[in-house]
Amino acid sequence: MGRSHALSGWCAGLAVAPLVGLTSVAQVVPFAAATAGYALLPDLDHPGASASRLLGPVTRLVSGAVRAFSGVLYNLTKGPRDEESTGKHRHATHTLAAAVLLGFLAANLGDRGKWAVLAVAVTGLVLAADALGDWIILAVLAAAGWSVVGTALPGTAAADAIQTGLTQIGSWIGVAVAVGMFVHCLGDSLTRSGCPWLWPLPIRGETWYELRLPRPLRFRTGSWVEHGVIVPILLIAGVLLLPGAFQAVKQVFDATQIWIAGQS
Numbered sequence: 001m002g003r004s005h006a007l008s009g010w011c012a013g014l015a016v017a018p019l020v021g022l023t024s025v026a027q028v029v030p031f032a033a034a035t036a037g038y039a040l041l042p043d044l045d046h047p048g049a050s051a052s053r054l055l056g057p058v059t060r061l062v063s064g065a066v067r068a069f070s071g072v073l074y075n076l077t078k079g080p081r082d083e084e085s086t087g088k089h090r091h092a093t094h095t096l097a098a099a100v101l102l103g104f105l106a107a108n109l110g111d112r113g114k115w116a117v118l119a120v121a122v123t124g125l126v127l128a129a130d131a132l133g134d135w136i137i138l139a140v141l142a143a144a145g146w147s148v149v150g151t152a153l154p155g156t157a158a159a160d161a162i163q164t165g166l167t168q169i170g171s172w173i174g175v176a177v178a179v180g181m182f183v184h185c186l187g188d189s190l191t192r193s194g195c196p197w198l199w200p201l202p203i204r205g206e207t208w209y210e211l212r213l214p215r216p217l218r219f220r221t222g223s224w225v226e227h228g229v230i231v232p233i234l235l236i237a238g239v240l241l242l243p244g245a246f247q248a249v250k251q252v253f254d255a256t257q258i259w260i261a262g263q264s
Helices: 002-020 025-038 041-045 057-077 096-112 114-132 135-146 154-188 224-240 245-263
Strands: none
Touching (some): 002 114, 002 224, 041 154, 096 114, 114 154
16 A cells, blocks of 8 residues: 555645645645655555665665564553454554654654754655655655745855755654654555554453444455545545645636636
8 A cells, every 4th residue: 555655645744734834835845745755654564565675675674673573562562352463564653652652753853953854854755756756756856946946046045945944844854754654544444454553542352453444445455446546536635735736726617617608
């Protein structure tokens, strides 16, 4: 579900951006791109996931460590009715607690300096590009360039824009990480396997209770429902949620209506 997760993260980023004070294209697009990337992070607990293969041996080693930690955590905290499982995939990283914790850690990287924050943002961008394609990098670069166009002194304005951008990233990178990871959990809750994202809250004797849709509404990952229904909906939403996109579509629709009326 790599592409679906990344697209859902992109849409969530576009929707959440105004809530954290980001309104311009230059602010919203990098935020949404980072959110799209971190919507893939929970699957670092699967050796075949995009996040686990991203940097070859490095991320495979991290994936192995995450899987081992998740397995230990599962065995230490499972309830009396939790199923027998290795606890490695869709467990530790697929929880609201993990999303909040990593989001908090990312937000506090501001104390380490602007370049540490930028590294987190770029990691999210690279993850998103791996799942969605290079267009997302071009979108971020275009948005950054947009913030410079029209300034009085282009030479110094570019440097000032970059400096300002780094400062702004520090204010929202933690939110991007947390929202992306949580949206991933919600996406997995739509599938047959479900997702135990309310851990460690005990439900029906299970600490790792898989939340999921009613049986008739669940779908299998990689099925026609995901590719034929979920992905197209996310693609349309990912365009309409861009700043000014809905208004532009409405203007085109109104102009079309006027033209049709004039022809009749």
